[in-house]
Amino acid sequence: MKIGCPTEIKPQEFRVGLTPNAAQEAIGHGHSVIVQSGAGAGAGFEDEAYRAVGAEIAGSAEEVFEAAEMIVKVKEPQAGERKMLREGQLLFTYLHLAPDPEQTRDLMASGCTAIAYETVTDGKGGLPLLAPMSEVAGKLAPQVGAWTLQKANGGRGVLMGGVPGVGPAKVAVIGGGVVGIHAARVAAGMGADVTVLDRSLPRMRYLDDVFGGSFKTMFASAGNTEEIAREADMVIGAVLIPGAAAPKLISRAQLSEMKPGAALVDVAIDQGGCFETSKATTHADPIYEVDGIMHYCVANMPGAVARTSTIALGNATMPFLLALADKGWKQACAEDENLLNGLNVHGGKLTYAAVGEALGIDVEDAKGLVGA
Numbered sequence: 327m328k329i330g331c332p333t334e335i336k337p338q339e340f341r342v343g344l345t346p347n348a349a350q351e352a353i354g355h356g357h358s359v360i361v362q363s364g365a366g367a368g369a370g371f372e373d374e375a376y377r378a379v380g381a382e383i384a385g386s387a388e389e390v391f392e393a394a395e396m397i398v399k400v401k402e403p404q405a406g407e408r409k410m411l412r413e414g415q416l417l418f419t420y421l422h423l424a425p426d427p428e429q430t431r432d433l434m435a436s437g438c439t440a441i442a443y444e445t446v447t448d449g450k451g452g453l454p455l456l457a458p459m460s461e462v463a464g465k466l467a468p469q470v471g472a473w474t475l476q477k478a479n480g481g482r483g484v485l486m487g488g489v490p491g492v493g494p495a496k497v498a499v500i501g502g503g504v505v506g507i508h509a510a511r512v513a514a515g516m517g518a519d520v521t522v523l524d525r526s527l528p529r530m531r532y533l534d535d536v537f538g539g540s541f542k543t544m545f546a547s548a549g550n551t552e553e554i555a556r557e558a559d560m561v562i563g564a565v566l567i568p569g570a571a572a573p574k575l576i577s578r579a580q581l582s583e584m585k586p587g588a589a590l591v592d593v594a595i596d597q598g599g600c601f602e603t604s605k606a607t608t609h610a611d612p613i614y615e616v617d618g619i620m621h622y623c624v625a626n627m628p629g630a631v632a633r634t635s636t637i638a639l640g641n642a643t644m645p646f647l648l649a650l651a652d653k654g655w656k657q658a659c660a661e662d663e664n665l666l667n668g669l670n671v672h673g674g675k676l677t678y679a680a681v682g683e684a685l686g687i688d689v690e691d692a693k694g695l696v697g698a
C-alpha cells in the first residue's frame with residue numbers, strides 16, 4: 327500500500343502523523359511511504375530522516391494526497407485537505423466528528439473511508455489512541471502549574487518541593503484516571519504534597535495500592551473538594567465523564583476562599599473545563615487571572631511537547647497502521663473489533679452511532695459493511 331503523510335496545517339499543530347520509525351516499519355512490511363517535505367520538522371524529524379529509511383519526499387500536500395492510498399495524519403483534515411480526499415482512499419487520524427457537521431458532510435461526500443483514532447478501543451474499556459495524549463497532558467500539568475505558581479507569572483510564589491525547613495506545595499488532582507495518575511506522579515516526584523480525588527472507589531483502591539506511599543486519595547464529594555481547594559496551592563482538573571461535558575467542580579464563589587495566587591490547571595478544558603471560571607487558552611497566552619486565582623487552560627497541551635507527543639502517538643498507532651496497510655481496511659477491521667470501532671465514515675455513509683445521534687444523520691452498521 328502507498329502510505330502518505332502530509333504536513334499538519336491546523337494552527338499551533340507541530341506533530342506529524344508518521345515518524346521515521348513508523349515509516350521504516352511500514353516499508354519493512356513491503357509498503358511505500360510518501361511524506362510531504364517539512365512534515366516532521368515541528369517534531370524534530372527532518373526530511374533526511376525519512377529519506378534514510380526509504381521514504382519518498384513530496385514537494386506539496388497535493389502530491390501526497392494524489393499518490394497515497396492511505397493518508398495518515400494527526401488532526402482532522404481541514405477544509406482544503408478534505409477537497410483532496412477521494413473515493414476509496416483511506417484516512418487514519420483524529421476526527422472528532424460529533425461537534426463538526428461540516429467536516430462530517432465533507433468526508434461523506436469525498437467517498438473516502440475514515441478511521442478515527444479517538445474511537446478505536448482496546449477491549450478493556452480504554453481508548454488506546456487517546457491514552458498517550460492523556461499521559462502527556464497529565465505529566466505536563468504539574469510542570470506548567472509550577473511555572474504558573476511563580477511570582478512573576480502572577481502565582482503564589484510557592485516552590486513545589488519546598489526546601490529544608492519550608493514545606494512543599496499542596497497539590498490536589500481531581501480525577502484519578504490517565505491524566506490524573508500521571509499528574510499526581512510528577513507532582514509527587516517534584517516533592518509536592520499530593521492528594522488525588524475521584525468518585526470511583528475501585529480507582530482509588532488501585533491508586534492507594536500502587537501509589538499509597540507517594541500520594542493520598544480522597545473521595546471527590548462536593549464538601550471534600552471544597553475543603554481541599556481552600557488549602558491547595560495548585561488544583562489540577564482531570565475528570566472525564568465519557569460523552570458528556572465536564573462537571574463544574576469549583577465555582578467562581580469558591581475562588582475567594584482559595585489562597586491568593588493559587589493555580590488552577592484545567593486539563594479537562596477540551597471537554598468544557600471542570601472549573602466554572604475556565605476558558606480555553608493557547609500556548610501563546612496560556613494563563614489568566616480571575617479573583618486572584620491563576621488559571622492555565624490550554625486545550626491542546628500535548629502540542630507543547632510535539633516531539634514526545636508525536637513519538638508516543640506513533641507507538642500507539644503503529645500496530646493499527648500496519649494492520650490496515652497489510653490487510654486493507656476491510657479485512658483488518660473484520661478481524662479486529664477494536665479497529666472496527668474506529669470506522670466513522672465509508673463510501674458516503676456515516677458508520678459511527680454516537681456521531682449519527684449527535685448530528686441527526688442515519689448510520690450504516692459498520693459490522694455489516696465488513697461482514698463481521
Ligand SMILES: NC(=O)c1ccc[n+]([C@@H]2O[C@H](COP(=O)([O-])OP(=O)(O)OC[C@H]3O[C@@H](n4cnc5c(N)ncnc54)[C@H](O)[C@@H]3O)[C@@H](O)[C@H]2O)c1
Pocket residue numbers: 457459460461463500501502503504505506523524525526529546564565566567572573592593594595596597624625626627628
Ligand atoms: N487539555 C489537553 O490537552 C488534554 C489532553 C488529554 C486529555 N485531556 C482531557 O483530560 C480529561 C481526563 O482524561 P483522562 O484520559 O484522564 O480520562 P479518564 O477517563 O482516564 O479519567 C477520568 C477520571 O475522572 C473521574 N471522575 C469523573 N467524574 C468525576 C468527578 N465528578 N469528580 C472526581 N473524579 C471524577 C473518573 O472516575 C476517572 O477516574 C478529559 O477531559 C480529557 O479530554 C485534555
